[in-house]
Amino acid sequence: MDEITIREAQRLVDQWIKTYGVRYFSELTNMAVLTEEVGELARVIARTYGEQSFKPGERANLGDELADVLWVLLCIANQTGTDLTEELRRNMAKKTERDRNRHVNNKKLTDND
Numbered sequence: 001m002d003e004i005t006i007r008e009a010q011r012l013v014d015q016w017i018k019t020y021g022v023r024y025f026s027e028l029t030n031m032a033v034l035t036e037e038v039g040e041l042a043r044v045i046a047r048t049y050g051e052q053s054f055k056p057g058e059r060a061n062l063g064d065e066l067a068d069v070l071w072v073l074l075c076i077a078n079q080t081g082t083d084l085t086e087e088l089r090r091n092m093a094k095k096t097e098r099d100r101n102r103h104v105n106n107k108k109l110t111d112n113d
Contacts, residue, residue, distance in 0.1 A: 013075060
C-alpha cells in the first residue's frame with residue numbers, strides 16, 4: 001500500500017465503516033473504545049520498555065496497538081466533522097509559537113549528566 005495522508009486515512013476509515021461497519025458507534029462509545037485501545041497500547045509499552053514481562057501467549061504488537069488507537073481517533077474525527085489535517089497544522093503552529101524555546105532551554109533535556 002502506498003503512503004496515506006491523514007485526509008486519505010479519514011476517507012478510508014469512513015469508506016470502511018460505510019461498507020463493513022454498518023455505522024459509526026456513538027461518540028461516547030468511541031471515546032470508551034479509544035480509552036480501551038490506549039490501555040492495550042500501555043500494556044504493550046509497559047511490557048516492552050518497562051519492568052513488566054509478557055504473560056504466556058502475549059506478544060509485542062506495538063504497531064497493531066498504535067494503529068488501533070489511530071483508527072478510533074480517525075472515527076471520532078470523521079463523526080464529529082473534524083479535519084485532522086487542518087487541525088494538526090493549527091496545532092503544530094500553536095506548539096511552535098508557544099514552545100519555540102521552551103524545550104531547547106530545558107536543562108532537564110539538554111544536560112547529559
